Amino acid sequence: MILRLSEQLREARHSVVPVTVFNGIGWLGDQYRRVGFDPEAVHISHHWIDRIFLKELLAIIRRHRIQIVHSHEFEMAVYGAVACRMAGIPHIITMHGGLTVWKAWQRRVALRWAMRNSAASIVVSAATKTQFARDLGVRASRLSVIPNGVPIRVGDATQPREEFNCASGEVVILAVGNLERNKGHRELLEALARLDQAATVGAWKLIIAGGRGGPELAYLADYVRDNGLTGRVHIATNRSDIPDLQALADIFVMPSLWEGMPMAMLEAMIAGNAVIASETGGIPEAVTHGVHGLLVPPGDVSQLANALQRLMTDHRYRSDLGAAAKQRALAEFTVQAMTEQYESVYYDSLDHARR
Numbered sequence: 001m002i003l004r005l006s007e008q009l010r011e012a013r014h015s016v017v018p019v020t021v022f023n024g025i026g027w028l029g030d031q032y033r034r035v036g037f038d039p040e041a042v043h044i045s046h047h048w049i050d051r052i053f054l055k056e057l058l059a060i061i062r063r064h065r066i067q068i069v070h071s072h073e074f075e076m077a078v079y080g081a082v083a084c085r086m087a088g089i090p091h092i093i094t095m096h097g098g099l100t101v102w103k104a105w106q107r108r109v110a111l112r113w114a115m116r117n118s119a120a121s122i123v124v125s126a127a128t129k130t131q132f133a134r135d136l137g138v139r140a141s142r143l144s145v146i147p148n149g150v151p152i153r154v155g156d157a158t159q160p161r162e163e164f165n166c167a168s169g170e171v172v173i174l175a176v177g178n179l180e181r182n183k184g185h186r187e188l189l190e191a192l193a194r195l196d197q198a199a200t201v202g203a204w205k206l207i208i209a210g211g212r213g214g215p216e217l218a219y220l221a222d223y224v225r226d227n228g229l230t231g232r233v234h235i236a237t238n239r240s241d242i243p244d245l246q247a248l249a250d251i252f253v254m255p256s257l258w259e260g261m262p263m264a265m266l267e268a269m270i271a272g273n274a275v276i277a278s279e280t281g282g283i284p285e286a287v288t289h290g291v292h293g294l295l296v297p298p299g300d301v302s303q304l305a306n307a308l309q310r311l312m313t314d315h316r317y318r319s320d321l322g323a324a325a326k327q328r329a330l331a332e333f334t335v336q337a338m339t340e341q342y343e344s345v346y347y348d349s350l351d352h353a354r355r
Contacts, residue, residue, distance in 0.1 A: 001096070001148050001263060001338075002072055003031050008339035010037075017064045019057065027212075044075075057083045068092065068119075068346055074111055081114035090119035090349040092342075094146075095132065097124075097260045108136055115142060119349035122146050122342075124261040125282020144345070147285070149338025150266045152330070155243030164207060164234050166248065171204040171312045174249035174273070176242060176264035177256070179214030179235070184255030184278065184298065189220065191255075191305035193227045201312045209245055210237040246271035251311050251318060257298045259283055269293075269329035274318035276307045286333060292325040 006016045018039035020029040032039040040060050044053040057079060061069065070092040071080030077093040084091035093115060115121045121143050123129045133140040166172055173192075177183040185208060195201045206229075210217070217235065224233045239245065242264070246252070252268035254277040259265075261282035268275055269286070275293030277283045289295040294311065296303040311318040 003028065003035070004149070004151060004335045005339055005342060006032070006037065007035060008335055009343070012339070012343065017060065017066060019060060054079055054082060058086055061087045061089070068350060070094065072096065074107060078110045078114045081117045085117055090353045091117070092120050092122065092345060092349060093118050094122040094124070095128070097128065112136060112138055119352065120144060120345050122345070124148050125285050127281045127285065128260045146338060146341045147282070147333055148261045148263050148266060149333055149335040150263055150270055150329070151335045152270055153243040155245070155247030155271065157244060157248035160241065160244050160248045164205060166205055167203065169203060171202065171250045172248050173204060173206045173251045173253055173308070174209065174245055174268070175206070175253045175255070176209045177254070178211035179216040179220065179237070181216060182257050184257050185216060185220055186223070187299060187301050187304055188253055188255045189223050189229070189233065190301045191308055193229065194301070194305045195309055196229070200309055204232065204312060206233045207245060208233070208235045209239045209242060210235055213237040242267065243271065246273055249273050251276060251308070253308070254278065254283070255304055256280065261286065266329055266333045269325040269333065272322040272326040274311050274321040275325055276304070276311065286328070287325070292328055293321050
């Protein structure tokens with residue numbers, strides 16, 4: 001999301017200086033360089049207060065004559081707020097989720113201070129806004145919602161169809177997300193195993209595009225083997241061809257236990273995939289049950305299996321859901337729409353600072 005926002009801002013003739021950290025976002029720095037940015041990379045010790053990092057951040061602001069800083073997630077939000085206060089420029093925060101923010105009272109105090117000393121604090125869904133207002137103890141009026149946006153990309157199913165040996169007539173199911181417990185891949189495999197044992201669906205294949213991998217890999221691999229799903233379930237990490245996988249897929253599944261506004265689901269909607277997703281976080285703000293996809297309670301294997309069975313056996317229905325999902329995503333969840341909303345926040349913050 002940060003990379004795409006930067007690209008769109010550059011296209012709108014803004015000057016963007018990305019700042020990454022050596023020991024945390026090496027991949028992002030590489031991606032920035034690949035598309036023509038020259039990111040500033042600095043070290044951070046992750047101590048309670050890293051004065052050297054703060055000094056380097058302030059030097060970057062002054063060297064590039066930065067007018068506004070946009071920080072993402074807890075650590076950068078706090079350091080960015082301090083640096084901008086010292087530099088006398090507006091600061092914007094975007095929080096994409098809150099699963100770890102409230103672990104320690106010190107983090108809650110630091111983030112509340114950062115929000116109070118920033119020009120705007122953004123969250124990616126109304127559900128995230130409610131969660132932050134409740135659990136962080138900030139006024140809801142202090143938080144604004146800007147949904148994530150995704151680019152419009154047309155994939156080519158040819159290569160992944162051959163790679164995963166997808167036969168004609170097989171229903172291809174796609175899940176995208178790091179292999180972490182919160183992503184609900186265990187429940188997805190269990191639901192498919194139940195359908196397989198009951199013989200209520202035809203031929204199918206599941207592809208889990210597992211991002212950078214994660215601690216669930218061994219468990220998922222063992223489950224696939226122990227339940228006779230080898231050959232029909234493919235767990236693939238470090239994929240750079242998600243649009244091609246979406247072009248191949250008949251059904252996109254996001255069985256997460258909690259989400260903010262998941263980019264992968266929005267990308268699937270843009271691609272016209274029929275969506276099955278957990279009714280949690282910001283997901284119901286993008287998918288209306290029975291209109292743009294099917295929503296199930298998070299962690300409910302039986303309901304997930306029922307939704308899968310319905311879409312796997314009803315080609316017309318999943319086609320209608322996919323078309324409706326694409327129409328809504330094109331209207332509300334493109335990267336262009338997201339960038340326009342952020343531009344408005346930037347300009348308002350600068351105008352307020354000049355008064």
